[in-house]
Amino acid sequence: MACALLLGLATSAVAAEPTPNEVTIRLDERQYRAAGIEVTRVEAEAGTTQTVLPGTVGVPPAQLRIVAAPAAGLVEEVLVAPNEPVTAGQPIARLRSPDLLEAQRLYLQALSAEQLAAEKLRRDEQMHRERIIAERRLLTTRADHDYARTSLQEREQMLALLGMAEADIRALREQRRMVPALTVIAPAEGVVLEVRASAGERIAPAAPLFSIARLDPLWITLQMPLAQANAIVPGTRVSVPGTPAQGEVIRLGRSVDATTQSLAAVVEVSDGAEALRPGQVVSASVALRPNGTPQWRLPSGAVVRHAGQSWVFVRTQGGFRARPVVVVAETASTVSLRAKLAPDDHVATRGILSLLAELTEVYGG
Structure with missing residues (x-):
């Protein structure tokens, strides 16, 4: 059954037209089979989602004496x-x-x-x-x-x-x-x-x-995975589950933590700040708003990171097309992303090391 699906994809599945920054990877059927690549069909999901990020409550510098x-x-x-x-x-x-x-x-x-x-x-x-x-x-x-x-x-x-x-x-x-x-x-x-x-x-x-x-308002410094850097923007609403605390992102960090490979996002809590304490570690719920780009759900193994960008490999008649995507939420098994994909597109989920090697060679390391 899986073999028939792969053969069918090799002859009939066609991805959308290339967009800037995409990389075409030529792969014939023999190479495709030898690499042990498996694909799965993309699954559409609602445009608005929630992601939970860890953060630490602090006092804005202008309010500390x-x-x-x-x-x-x-x-x-x-x-x-x-x-x-x-x-x-x-x-x-x-x-x-x-x-x-x-x-x-x-x-x-x-x-x-x-x-x-x-x-x-x-x-x-x-x-x-x-x-x-x-x-x-x-x-x-x-x-x-x-x-x-x-x-x-x-x-x-x-x-x-x-x-x-x-x-x-x-x-x-x-x-x-x-x-x-x-x-x-x-x-x-x-x-x-x-x-x-x-x-x-x-x-x-x-x-x-x-x-x-002065403890109103307060700041929450979120640790944002690098893969989600393009999904959270100033103005994004944030809440702390179990408390009335709510606010919005006011600033995104430009430097990456070398240990955790994460960015800092500063949230100003203007409502319900009295429920938080400086130094408190919280799990903040971040509401990711739709931006006009379709949103999809895939197995987490379908996304790779290269050259400061997240990528998926979309099956085409002549091989694959490496397409940049924006990760908006991620769990141990699935990932939600925004990208210009079609409902009948199939992306590689296993055996993608060979595709990543081709991407590195073509796009640069």
């Missing part, structure tokens, strides 16, 4: 815990720092120098109006005052960079009383993902203390 220690010192108190929501400006830790004391001392010193330079400038301006001093001396005094004022502004900015609040800087300027500790505040509203310091710990400047993130 790392709070670092503004100065070296001793952590006196940690005021928040992991998974605790915080608001912008909320105190989250207190830090006792000798660097802060030194910065305040230099600020007060610059403040005194600026006030002295201002008083000297006022006096020299009065003396210049009375023609007691030359204009050159007045210009020198003005330059000295500008320098002192700039130095004071620099020291004030240093206090702000160390995390000192504006109200505390104003109190230091007016009361000249230094404070030994500073309060670390949350830079934005979000949830504390990680606390990296504890009370009593000595820390270095810029040491990370907290990770704070």
